[in-house]
Amino acid sequence: MGFVFIRFAKGPQASVAEIMAPFAEELRHYQSETMVPAGEIFTQKTPVNWKSVRDVDNEGYHVAMAHPALQDLYGQTYYDEPFVNGVCRSFATYNPHAGRRWSVRNYVRISQDNPRLPEHLKKAWIYYGLFPNCVIAVTPETVQFYQEFPISRNETMLRGAVYRYKDETREQEAARYLQMRIDRDTLSEDVQLTIWSNEAMASKSFGNFYLSDLEYGVRTHHDHLRRVLPVMTLEQAPEEKEVAVVNARMRLR
Template identity: 50%
Template sequence: MEPQNTQVPNHWDRKGLPAWSFFSPEMLEAEKEQLFRRHWQVVCHVSDIPNAGDFIASDLVGERALVIRGQDDVVRAFHNLCRHRGSRVVAENSGNCRSAIICPFHGWAYNLDGTLRGASQPQSLPDLDPVKMGLKPIEMEIWQGFVFVRFKPGPQPAVAKIMARFDKELAQYDLENLVPVEDSFWASEIEANWKCVRDVDNEGYHVPMAHPGLHDLFGTNYHDEPFTDGTSRSLGQFRQGKHRLWSVEQYRNILSPPARLDDDHKAAWLYVGMFPNLVFGFYPDSVNFYHEFPVENGMTIQRGTTYRHKDEDRQMRAARYLSMRIDRITSKEDEQLIEWTWEAAFSSGFDGITLSDLEYGVKTYHDALRKLFPVLDGDEPPAGTLQKANDDRLGALAT
């Protein structure tokens, strides 16, 4: 896939989002509802739950998702919510329920297809319809083996349609046949508004200064494309010559890319972003994803994991270990930058940002936010009026 025309306009708004949008509790609640509950969120890959009863649970913005494989081999998604008192029906992030899902509160039992098997001490309850009182399903889509859920109806089309422009490029990674790397799911707390995470991640301008490992790997061969129809693309092609850092030099020496990759991707890391908060990393040795969720204005959870190729040999495993090491260091470096950008806004000397042409991806992401929240184009609405003000602006734009 050839890079798109990324010509930056001569005159564009370099100020970014208004400062109030990073601190407003009403803005954060609107974002939780419109962005995180009404947009697709990835949970796992089908290979994470290969056997009947295997499950992955995931929490975000007050919602609790449970993805489980049934006795019929079908993968389903439910709210992790007992129909009795609302307890979690699974307490762990992953595991196996064998033949039934048993609520740890009062012992209500559900079949693996979500239907109610039975309540404890049923004589104390009225007759319960096994379907109507079964676990509540969540809208789900499986794309290239990755399981996505959406808690409420939203504006996005199917994941397959959103990602369609990458179909040819991604076909060579054999995504449906990926398998999980053991114990690779991770989560970290970042003391910042979630948009600070996106703002750092949506540009490569900081790579030469802030990420010695990535810069040693790519050199100047890294470019970002702006957000287009809900997705973004960045490509870092490995530079030639000797590398300064041990992990980068060993990675380049050990890596023997799969024959199925074309010449442009045998020595490159490809990143594909999907609005509002997901990034996939496609490497010759592995595939990963990471995304973030707001908790409050000063606290964000970032979560991710890595998958390996089914035909991985010892050499590829060593290369994957090194790429994951480079990634872990990069993530920690980014966490510090994210928190610094958040801290800056509390300073009496801070009077806003000025974006470089190399940060045009940040601007186009902000534009995507403004389409859903045109209220971001003005001053902060009076307390208690943000949702109405935004609805009024959306209505005016629609006429």
């Protein structure tokens, strides 16, 4: 669908097309292969462990408390689905009564019907999580991706880009601008959450992960990680140079 994925070494995962197959029909409506870049690829370094970024992104219940613009936009409609076989999906539709925020009020007013989309997707903002570190997101105006790469134990590179329709109308362009403003606020709120999450794990009071029933997005992502990295289930971390060997041995069990 216009995206190119490169892996430098063979791994245990199936191809992206196979992993994303459950959502291929839905995604196909967006015709992302006909889109053009809406801007540059953005990158941003953040001073946290990669896992803190993914953990925050994998649960949606912080939206109501941490993302006032998204909450205004979505109302009660946002929900997460768990990771199953390497892929998950979070779905929201925007709320026609939204409007406490300037960007949201005007986005809802200006956003037009995308004739490519069936009824149930016309007002949808959807996020597809691709294990372990990638999200592809769609709105009526855009398709975007974002990923995180660990640089060191305490540093992560965020990377992403937005794509638009080549023949967009002035209204679609304006809606895309307003969406960018909403996403810009959301990103900086999320960066703060990941810093707190990272600090929490480093605290001497941190016992373990106690997840609520609403955090199955985090839980199922961790399950996927434990499957490929059983070494992370050990109480004590092995010496760094031993990690790969210990992990390989545990995978054989």
